[in-house]
Structure formats: C-alpha cells, structure tokens
Amino acid sequence: MSSSAASTEPSVESTKSQRLDAPLWKYVTITSGSDKSGGNVAFTCNFCGGKLTGSHSRVKSHLLRIKGTGVKIYPTITRDQTVELQALLDHCDQQLNAKAQHKVALPPSSMTGSGISYFPLREREDEVKKRRGLSPQLSKAFRQEDRRECDASVARLFYSSGLAFNVARNPNYRESYSLASKIPGYVPPGYNALRTTLLDNEKRHIERTLLPIKKTWKETGVSLCSDGWTDGQKRPLINMMAAAKDGAMMLKAINCEGVTKSKEEIGRLLLESINEIGPENVVQVVTDNAPVSAAAGAIVEITHPHIFWTPCVVHTLNLALKDLLKAKSYLPGETVVEELGWLMEVYNDVWFIKNFVVNHNMRLAMYHEHCALRLLQVAPTRFASHFIVLKRFRDVKSGLQQMVISQRWDLYKEDDASKARVVKEMLLKEKFWEQIDFLIALMGPIYEMIRMSDMDRPCLHLVYEWWNSMIEKVKKAVFNPEFVHVITEHCDVTRFYDVVYPILTARWTKSCTPLHCLAHSLNPKYYSSQWLEEDPNRVPPHRDAELNNERRRCFQKLFPDSQTRNKVMEEFARFSLNMGDFSSSDALENKFCFEPLTWWVSYGPSTPLLQSLALKLLNQPCSSSCCERNWSTYAFIQGLKRNKLQPRRAQDLVYVHTNLRLLARKSSSYYKDMDSMWDLGGDDHDSMEQGNIDVLEMATLSLDVPVLERMVIDDEMET
Incomplete structure (x- = not known):
C-alpha cells in the first residue's frame, strides 16, 4: 500500500498471529468496546480519520468501498490498496477453511440402512418434523453455499453449450476438477490454448503412450485398414487405421483435395503408412471392394510380396444382399428376374407403407398410439439396411394391424384416402406378411455374419467357416416347408436356390x-x-x-x-x-x-x-469397419457446429479422440468402476447395464453410423 499507511498496515505474513476471521481490525482504531466480543464498537479509520460504529463487516464495507450497505465508504482508497486488502481477506479465508476441514468431519448424508442417525438426539426430538439441514455453523464450515454455486456453474456450462449429460461419466471430467481444486487461483485454459498448444501436447502425449502397443506388433502383426470419406466441406479424405488384437489405432487422415484418387495415388498412400508401421509388421491391407482399391492393393503386393490385400468381408456381404434384391444373375446368359424380382417388390411395398405413415402427421400419431417401437428411417448406403427395415416392420405387425382397423384410420380423410385403403388392405393380407417372413429368414444368416464380421476383434481365421455355415443356413431357409408355398408362386424351390447359390459363391470367390x-x-x-x-x-x-x-x-x-x-x-x-x-x-x-x-x-x-x-x-x-467407425467420429467432431475446422486440426482432434478411447478400453477400471464404459450409450439410453444389451458389441458395431446402430440396439432391448 502507500507509504503513508505503512506503519498501520500489517503484511499478509504478519496476520498469522492475528484474528483470521476479522483481519481488517488492524486498519482501524477502536475507541469504545472490544473487537473480541463480536458486537458493535466505535472505531476510527486509520486512513481517512472517519468515525464509524459497527462490526467487522462495516469495517470491510468502508475500506473496500462496498456500496448498498449503508456504510460511509473510504473515498480516496486506491485500486492497489483495494487489491491488497482483498488478497488479505482471501488469504485468511483459505487458512480458516483449511483449519475447519481438519477440525470437523463431513457427516454422512444418511444411514437409513442401519436405522442409525448421525444426530440421534436431534432426530428423536424432530422425528415428526421435516428433517433439518446442516446448522449455519456447519454449513459455513463446509461452504455449502459455495458448493451449490459451483454445481450451478458447472450445470450452466452443460446447458448453455448443449453438452451431453454423458460427459459427466467421463473420468477426465472429474479428474480435471479434482486437480484444479488443489491449485489455488487456477484459471482453466482459454480458446487459443485449447485449439493449439494443448491439442499439440496431447497428441504428442498419446503418441508416446501408444508406443508400448506398437512394440507388440512385431510378434502379433497388424492389419492396415483404409477407407475414403467426404467431410462437411466436401473435401475427400482417406483414413489409415492399424488394427490388431488390442483394437484399432488411428494413424492419420489424409486430405486428398485437388488430387485424383487413382490406384497409383492410393497405393502410394498405403505404402507410406506401411513404411511408418514397418513392412515386417504388416500382415494385410484391408479396404473396400472397389476396383481402384483392388488395383492399389496389387501395387502393395508387388512392392511387399509378404503383404496381402484383403477385401472387406462386411462390404462383400452387403453387396451379396443387394445382389439378391436386385435380381443380379451370375449364370451366363440367363436372367433371374422371374425368380428373384418379387423380393424387391415386397421390400418396396414395405417402404411405401412406412413412408405413408411417417410422412403424414395424423397417421403417425395413430401409429404411436398402437406401437411403442419406431419405424426406422434407414439410409440405403448403410450395411444391411434392407434387412433392418424389414425386421423392424415385422416386429410392429400387431400394432400396424390394430392401427388400420381402428375407427380413426377410416374416419380421417384429410390425406390421400385411396392410399390409406391400399395400406389397410396390404397390412391385413396374410400373404404379404408371409413374404416378409421369408425375406427375413433368407437374409437373416447373411445379416448375422455381417454382425460377427463387423468387429475389430481377431476373426480372420473364422471367415472361411462362417461363409460355409452361412450358405448352409440360407439353404435351410429356402427349403423350409413353411416357405415352400411362398416361393412356388414364382418358381420351383430348387430353381430358386440354384439362382441364389451362385450369387453367394460368386461374392465369396471374389473376396476369398x-x-x-x-x-x-x-x-x-x-x-x-x-x-x-x-x-x-x-x-x-x-x-x-x-x-x-x-x-x-x-x-x-x-x-x-x-x-x-x-x-x-x-x-x-x-x-x-x-x-x-x-x-x-x-x-x-x-x-x-x-x-x-x-x-x-x-x-x-x-x-x-x-x-x-x-x-x-x-x-x-x-473387415475395415474400424474405418467406418472412425468416420463417425469425424462426423461427430466436425459436425454442423464445427464445419469450419481446418483439416489438420480436425484430424488432430479425431486422432486424439479415437486413440484416447482405445487407451481407456485397455484399462481394467473401464469395465468395473463407477464410470464403467463411459463412452457408450450417451443420452440415448437411460440404462447401460450389461444385463440389457451387449454394450461391447454395440461399441464396435457400425451397421449404422450413428443413427441405425442406436435403433438396432433399441430394437433388441424393446423386443
């Protein structure tokens, strides 16, 4: 402070022997009464000479110029003097809090399980009254008001930023607050630090942390998986993932804007990633089945003869499903429209009914009255989208039929009444549902294999047997007596299987x-x-x-x-x-x-x-499904609200996010602590208990990224 007050102003250090709850008494002269009694006293300010009466709170209001308290303020106090006085008060408050925490233990919130109260006498006196909160003294000692304000501030951050409540399950959330509470005066990092320095530091930290995993690749081998995508700014991207027994690790995402994705360019990018991993560690390169990918894989095999190019099994199975519905012939010179064309007609009828209900508000309201499950809106580019739509439609059969036989369905005439009659006739026709049942039985084994293959887990050694088993299950579905009459309306059962079998074997031959x-x-x-x-x-x-x-x-x-x-x-x-x-x-x-x-x-x-x-x-x-999931992460991070992110920064964010999850899942605490599987479910699930669903399977499932996956799991939970 100023030199004029030096003789009367104790330093912060000198307050150790003074009263911590009222340190400002040293800046006034008491003329009557005692500051130890806690009541009002008459005092004279050592700075301005003003005479006042009151307690320590009036001294504080006078010196710190707190308005609205009815106390005359010290008019000539400088900003530096005010800052120093406030620092003294804060210092004393910290010492009081530290001492209070050692003196008083926090009482438990309840002990109802044992029937014993922390305050047994008070409970007996007030057993018919509303239970009281902490006493003012305890409340002050535990800083209850400060805790409430802090909780409200954290909650306000979630509400104002639109953060998912699932963020609170992230162990980094609690750890950050715990560390911050140990640093007095800590100020969280700002906008620029988060997007530059700290992001770079975290990326380097993750790279160091991943080194032990990379060292295991010499013994266990690794698969290089790659796939292409287009971001919100229409920039073409290619990602590189290293998949092994520990899961899929993101290596990088490459911006191919202004570059033709030819076989030479893709081959060059694959070879660069192979050299980063170490050619001796790479077992196979897994991509989709596109011709340019196959040609790039051939370049890799020529450069490194011990590395195999392997087409993604999930993509292959999905193409097999589409071939069935498109009536694609693999028999030379023959057409199979008569045998298979009706499959797509049935699916189109289902799609027509679904669209009619969903696109009319009143019809949709009627549907919700009778069905708890939603009708799925599935993008046709998603894996097994046809099967997913058919299965959900079959699951709500009873509700759909109750809907169309209700009086409201016939009385409502505001939309296309003729279409409504057609929908009613179709839904009440048993033949229509028998055809749907057959399609589900026919496509079910293929869908089941997609689910098993669409994982990051080691399964290369199981694919050969899965294909054989899947084809046998399809054969059983075709020759099932329950569906013979459905097939024979269009062709002989044996002829039908003779058409289906080449489709499956041709796809297997191309991918094997x-x-x-x-x-x-x-x-x-x-x-x-x-x-x-x-x-x-x-x-x-x-x-x-x-x-x-x-x-x-x-x-x-x-x-x-x-x-x-x-x-x-x-x-x-x-x-x-x-x-x-x-x-x-x-x-x-x-x-x-x-x-x-x-x-x-x-x-x-x-x-x-x-x-x-x-x-x-x-x-x-x-499969290369880990790449599909990585694009989901990319879309999550670079969504509509952050579509201006530069490719390099978006890549760093996806790299950090993906590999942090990989490292978290290697920890034993990920499966058993209070934050068990914290990155699954989000706000879309009230419960993530393992008894309800196979959450680990959901974590690695990419049938829908991100919408269909949630709906598929909902389907399994609700039915």
Missing part, C-alpha cells in the same frame, strides 16, 4: 484370399474330433484340396526361400497330423476348448516358424 485359407488351416479347433463330429461332411483343413492349394500359395509368398518354406511345411505336417508335442492328450483335448492363440502359445514352441505365423494370423480382423 489365400490368407483366409491359411488362417483357417491354423485354427486348432478345426482339427478337433468334437468339431468334426458335429457334421459328417466336415473334413480337417489338411484334407481339403481347395484349402491345400491356397495354403501352398501363401507359404510361397511368405517364405520365398525354399529351405525355410520346406521347414514350415514340415512343421505344418506335424501340427495337422498330431505328431510330436501335438500328440499329448492335453493338446488334443484343448484344440476344441482353448482359444486358438492360447493353444498355440501353450503347445506350439516345438514348431517355432509355424507358431510365429499363427500368432500373427490369428490376431487379425477381417
């Missing part, structure tokens, strides 16, 4: 690679007696001619040296014929029981080359 066959051959389960006895037509992989040919092609690519290749083939013979260490009773019995990786680690050391190969192939995914 030698890598699928080799991975299948290294799965111990397929050599076990339990698996072979489930179906008399099954044979172990080493006795399948097709698998044998594809396996040899793989060995030639992976082991160009003939001496090493011969050694690997000898090891495979010992494995497939149960020779040496593989002949033990434990090894034979556990082929069916153990996970393939566990079995190879336990019984494979005697064949080191084959074991090393198995540990890599059995850790790989079969």
Whole structure:
C-alpha cells in the first residue's frame, strides 16, 4: 500500500498471529468496546480519520468501498490498496477453511440402512418434523453455499453449450476438477490454448503412450485398414487405421483435395503408412471392394510380396444382399428376374407403407398410439439396411394391424384416402406378411455374419467357416416347408436356390484370399474330433484340396526361400497330423476348448516358424469397419457446429479422440468402476447395464453410423 499507511498496515505474513476471521481490525482504531466480543464498537479509520460504529463487516464495507450497505465508504482508497486488502481477506479465508476441514468431519448424508442417525438426539426430538439441514455453523464450515454455486456453474456450462449429460461419466471430467481444486487461483485454459498448444501436447502425449502397443506388433502383426470419406466441406479424405488384437489405432487422415484418387495415388498412400508401421509388421491391407482399391492393393503386393490385400468381408456381404434384391444373375446368359424380382417388390411395398405413415402427421400419431417401437428411417448406403427395415416392420405387425382397423384410420380423410385403403388392405393380407417372413429368414444368416464380421476383434481365421455355415443356413431357409408355398408362386424351390447359390459363391470367390485359407488351416479347433463330429461332411483343413492349394500359395509368398518354406511345411505336417508335442492328450483335448492363440502359445514352441505365423494370423480382423467407425467420429467432431475446422486440426482432434478411447478400453477400471464404459450409450439410453444389451458389441458395431446402430440396439432391448 502507500507509504503513508505503512506503519498501520500489517503484511499478509504478519496476520498469522492475528484474528483470521476479522483481519481488517488492524486498519482501524477502536475507541469504545472490544473487537473480541463480536458486537458493535466505535472505531476510527486509520486512513481517512472517519468515525464509524459497527462490526467487522462495516469495517470491510468502508475500506473496500462496498456500496448498498449503508456504510460511509473510504473515498480516496486506491485500486492497489483495494487489491491488497482483498488478497488479505482471501488469504485468511483459505487458512480458516483449511483449519475447519481438519477440525470437523463431513457427516454422512444418511444411514437409513442401519436405522442409525448421525444426530440421534436431534432426530428423536424432530422425528415428526421435516428433517433439518446442516446448522449455519456447519454449513459455513463446509461452504455449502459455495458448493451449490459451483454445481450451478458447472450445470450452466452443460446447458448453455448443449453438452451431453454423458460427459459427466467421463473420468477426465472429474479428474480435471479434482486437480484444479488443489491449485489455488487456477484459471482453466482459454480458446487459443485449447485449439493449439494443448491439442499439440496431447497428441504428442498419446503418441508416446501408444508406443508400448506398437512394440507388440512385431510378434502379433497388424492389419492396415483404409477407407475414403467426404467431410462437411466436401473435401475427400482417406483414413489409415492399424488394427490388431488390442483394437484399432488411428494413424492419420489424409486430405486428398485437388488430387485424383487413382490406384497409383492410393497405393502410394498405403505404402507410406506401411513404411511408418514397418513392412515386417504388416500382415494385410484391408479396404473396400472397389476396383481402384483392388488395383492399389496389387501395387502393395508387388512392392511387399509378404503383404496381402484383403477385401472387406462386411462390404462383400452387403453387396451379396443387394445382389439378391436386385435380381443380379451370375449364370451366363440367363436372367433371374422371374425368380428373384418379387423380393424387391415386397421390400418396396414395405417402404411405401412406412413412408405413408411417417410422412403424414395424423397417421403417425395413430401409429404411436398402437406401437411403442419406431419405424426406422434407414439410409440405403448403410450395411444391411434392407434387412433392418424389414425386421423392424415385422416386429410392429400387431400394432400396424390394430392401427388400420381402428375407427380413426377410416374416419380421417384429410390425406390421400385411396392410399390409406391400399395400406389397410396390404397390412391385413396374410400373404404379404408371409413374404416378409421369408425375406427375413433368407437374409437373416447373411445379416448375422455381417454382425460377427463387423468387429475389430481377431476373426480372420473364422471367415472361411462362417461363409460355409452361412450358405448352409440360407439353404435351410429356402427349403423350409413353411416357405415352400411362398416361393412356388414364382418358381420351383430348387430353381430358386440354384439362382441364389451362385450369387453367394460368386461374392465369396471374389473376396476369398489365400490368407483366409491359411488362417483357417491354423485354427486348432478345426482339427478337433468334437468339431468334426458335429457334421459328417466336415473334413480337417489338411484334407481339403481347395484349402491345400491356397495354403501352398501363401507359404510361397511368405517364405520365398525354399529351405525355410520346406521347414514350415514340415512343421505344418506335424501340427495337422498330431505328431510330436501335438500328440499329448492335453493338446488334443484343448484344440476344441482353448482359444486358438492360447493353444498355440501353450503347445506350439516345438514348431517355432509355424507358431510365429499363427500368432500373427490369428490376431487379425477381417473387415475395415474400424474405418467406418472412425468416420463417425469425424462426423461427430466436425459436425454442423464445427464445419469450419481446418483439416489438420480436425484430424488432430479425431486422432486424439479415437486413440484416447482405445487407451481407456485397455484399462481394467473401464469395465468395473463407477464410470464403467463411459463412452457408450450417451443420452440415448437411460440404462447401460450389461444385463440389457451387449454394450461391447454395440461399441464396435457400425451397421449404422450413428443413427441405425442406436435403433438396432433399441430394437433388441424393446423386443
């Protein structure tokens, strides 16, 4: 403060021996009464000489020039003096709070479970009265008012910014406030720091944290997955993801604005990412089935002969579904419109009814009166969109029929009454529902395989068996006596299957690679007696001619040296014929029981080359669905409110977001603490209990990104 007041102004340090609850008494001279009594006293200001009467609060109002209190203020006090006085008060408040926290323990909110109260005497006195809150003294000690104001401020942040309530489940949310409370006077980072320095720092931190995962790729191998997308500014982007047993890690997203996405350009980008990962660690490159992607994959295979290009299994299955509905023929010189054309007609009828109901407010209100489930609005570009629409439509059959037989349906004439009559006739026709049931049964096995393949989990070694099983299930659905009369209205049942089978096998032939066959051959389960006895037509992989040919092609690519290749083939013979260490009773019995990786680690050391190969192939995914999910993250971060983000900053935000979730899911606390699976569900679910839905499956499902996924899960929960 000013030198004129130096003799009467104690420093902050000198207040340690003074009264912490009333430090400003040192700046006045008491003329009558005592400051220790807590009542009013007469005093003279040491600065202005003014004479006043009152308590310490009037001294504070006078010196700090607090208006509206009825106290004459000190007119000539400077800003620096005011700041120093306020700092002294704040310092004393902090010391009081620290002491109060050590002296008084926070009482529990309730102990109703044991029937014991924290204040037993008071409870007995007021048992018929409304329970009282904390006393004024305790409330002041625990700063209840300050806590309420802080809670209100945090809530106001959520409300004003439109933040999802699910943000409060994020462990970083609570951790940030906990750390901030330990730093007196902490001010959160501002706009520029969040979007520049701190974002760069977090990206570097994540890169360091991911290093231990990357070091495991030498043993487990990794798949490079890639896909294209267009952002809100119509910029073409290509993302690169590294998928292995620990999940999918985002590497980068590349802005291809002004660049032709030719096979040479895509191949160059893939090769750059392979070099960043390490060519020796990459097992396969997974992309969609587009011709330009296949050509780029061929460039990769020429440059690195040990790396395979693998088309995404999910894309392949989705194309198979579309081929069925489009009546696409794979029989040379033949048309299959007569046999399959009616499938799309049934789907179009369902789409017509759905649109009629959804696009008329009164009809939609009638629907809601009878159906709790929503009619799905599914984009045709989504995986298995046709099946999803049909399945939901079938699930609300009863409600739809009740709707059209109600009086309101016939009495309402404001919209197209003729269409309403057509809708009513169709919904009450049993033949229409039998056709829908058949379509669901026909497409169900394909949809089921899409669900299983549409994961980041290792499943490359399961694809071959899944295809065979799926085709068998489709065959059973076609020859099911329940649906024979539905098919025979259009063609013979055998003819119908003879048309469907080539569609499925043609798609499988286009997507099947030698890598699928080799991975299948290294799965111990397929050599076990339990698996072979489930179906008399099954044979172990080493006795399948097709698998044998594809396996040899793989060995030639992976082991160009003939001496090493011969050694690997000898090891495979010992494995497939149960020779040496593989002949033990434990090894034979556990082929069916153990996970393939566990079995190879336990019984494979005697064949080191084959074991090393198995540990890599059995850790790989079969689809590029992680890229689809990454674009969902991109759309979430660079949405309508943030569509002006520069590509580089948007890429950094997506990189940080995606890889933070990957790291969080590797933590054991992610599955069991109070914030268990904090990044799932959001505000769309009241409950995320594992008993209701398979939340982990939902976390990696990309059938709809982001809308259909939620609706599919709702469907499973509600039905």
